[in-house]
Amino acid sequence: MRALAAWFDESQIATGYSSEQFLELFRNNLLNINIDPAPYGTHSFRQGGCQYLHIERRWPLRRICEWDGWSTEFTNMTIVKYLISSNNDPAEPRDHFFNPNQCPAIKCPHCGRCCLCA
DSSP states (O other): OHHHHHHHHHHTOOSSOOHHHHHHHHHHHHHHTTOOOTTOOHHHHHHHHHHIIIIISOOOHHHHHHHHTOOSSOSSOHHHHHHSOTTSOOSSOGGGTTOTTSOOOEEOTTTOSEETTO
């Protein structure tokens, strides 16, 4: 995605490029590296973007919803479909959840949350 954004910036193309054109080029790139493009679409980028903003950038859910134009009333919970997917690998094994020997999560000096990044 960063390479595409850099290419757009360098090419000075301001109009005429659609998500359909992007998807076709992206799928062609996947074929070039012997990956079946059938499971991938533009929602792959939307889901990845939401996960990146929440996990890496630590954006709160409300901010992600505002950025993506979703309702912030949280009655639909569309955001959950993008943040949690059956395609994702779990961050830690389930048997670690209540492991008494696991280090406790402490308040992170960077994000203010109780997380394992501290």
